[in-house]
Amino acid sequence: MEKTWRWFGKKDKISLSMLRQIGVEGIVTALHHIPNGEIWTPEEILDTKQYIETAGLRWPVVESLPVSEAIKYAGPERDQLIDNYIISLENLGKAGIHTVCYNFMPVIDWIRTDLDYKLEDGTSTLFFDKIRFAYFDIFILKRENATDDYTREELEQVYELDKTIAEAEKEQLIDTIIVKTQGFINGNIKEGDQNPVAIFNRLLNLYKGIDKNQLRENLRYFLNRIMPVCEQYGIQMCIHPDDPPCQVLGLPRIVTGTEDIQWILDAVDNPCNGLTFCAGSLSSGIHNDVPEMARQFANRTRFIHLRSTDILPDGNFMESSHLEGRGHLIELVRIFEKENPSLPMRVDHGQLMLDDEDKGYNPGYSFHGRMFALAQMDGVIAAINSLIEKG
Numbered sequence: 001m002e003k004t005w006r007w008f009g010k011k012d013k014i015s016l017s018m019l020r021q022i023g024v025e026g027i028v029t030a031l032h033h034i035p036n037g038e039i040w041t042p043e044e045i046l047d048t049k050q051y052i053e054t055a056g057l058r059w060p061v062v063e064s065l066p067v068s069e070a071i072k073y074a075g076p077e078r079d080q081l082i083d084n085y086i087i088s089l090e091n092l093g094k095a096g097i098h099t100v101c102y103n104f105m106p107v108i109d110w111i112r113t114d115l116d117y118k119l120e121d122g123t124s125t126l127f128f129d130k131i132r133f134a135y136f137d138i139f140i141l142k143r144e145n146a147t148d149d150y151t152r153e154e155l156e157q158v159y160e161l162d163k164t165i166a167e168a169e170k171e172q173l174i175d176t177i178i179v180k181t182q183g184f185i186n187g188n189i190k191e192g193d194q195n196p197v198a199i200f201n202r203l204l205n206l207y208k209g210i211d212k213n214q215l216r217e218n219l220r221y222f223l224n225r226i227m228p229v230c231e232q233y234g235i236q237m238c239i240h241p242d243d244p245p246c247q248v249l250g251l252p253r254i255v256t257g258t259e260d261i262q263w264i265l266d267a268v269d270n271p272c273n274g275l276t277f278c279a280g281s282l283s284s285g286i287h288n289d290v291p292e293m294a295r296q297f298a299n300r301t302r303f304i305h306l307r308s309t310d311i312l313p314d315g316n317f318m319e320s321s322h323l324e325g326r327g328h329l330i331e332l333v334r335i336f337e338k339e340n341p342s343l344p345m346r347v348d349h350g351q352l353m354l355d356d357e358d359k360g361y362n363p364g365y366s367f368h369g370r371m372f373a374l375a376q377m378d379g380v381i382a383a384i385n386s387l388i389e390k391g
């Protein structure tokens, strides 16, 4: 595997020289300063590429070239937006960047309710609490018929929470779910936006009447239109699974498990239509057997996110150590190193540890936490490869 690291551009508090020192080989990044839907010009791409190469690194993977909402819900401007997307792909291909990670999650990308969940050893991790999320849905967004999506027991806990939750906690939930986790990944809502809940509700409304089948068709349409440019420049598109892999807020999600992924790969049966194997996202769905999925999809995987989660008995989940949890990363390394070696991989979502906390890193993207995880994975990869060599 090629050891890569997600870096957020020249403004990232983690510098490329720091990354060289810890054994990173390739950079995963995007042109974060370009708004969604606009063309990535050759000049902008080359500027970032040269910056990375001057530091002695490579730029093998884009994460993400964002897919605008109107492409996902098939708005009137979708063809124009896909035209722009195609030009950006062409410019990337000409610059020699051949792997593009993207997602097709409507309105909201990854979801957590707590970005600083304290563990016994003094580190902290990311956490998803079902009841708090349901509270956000029912009491903060006030989504129509939201209560239909939860069980009686869950609703009872949500109503209990309503009796005790402080105003500051509600603000924090909003900030965590739709601002802090979304803004830095070219999301729909940025820090400083006034009334994020109103913006968010307007976006949710765009998907009224769009079910899972319709969203699948919109993905197929998008893929069919971009495949020719991908073939011409050898670009491998790799879709990122939904995080968490389930329906949320009445929105359809179409990359939740084996059946979904198989549908996507069959719908456009082209090697340029591939998968980002995000072990973290997949492992947070109780229905997913992650090593089994790796075996099934190794040959259509183009990029790997090594991360693991634990699902707690009450259904909540949290990021676990990279050596533990439902991601079974040691087993995954064994599978990928045999079935499809040399893929780029990055460790994902490190814990907050040592002095990470007050550095203002993007949530999940700490320095020491990820460095620690990278060292763990580096050791695992070396050990597995030596075993493979010895037969």
Ligand code: DNO
Pocket: 063, 064, 101, 102, 103, 109, 110, 185, 240, 364
């Ligand atoms: C969060 C990330 C996602 C991912 C995108 C890919 O930490 O895993 O935001 O980058 O979904 O398009």
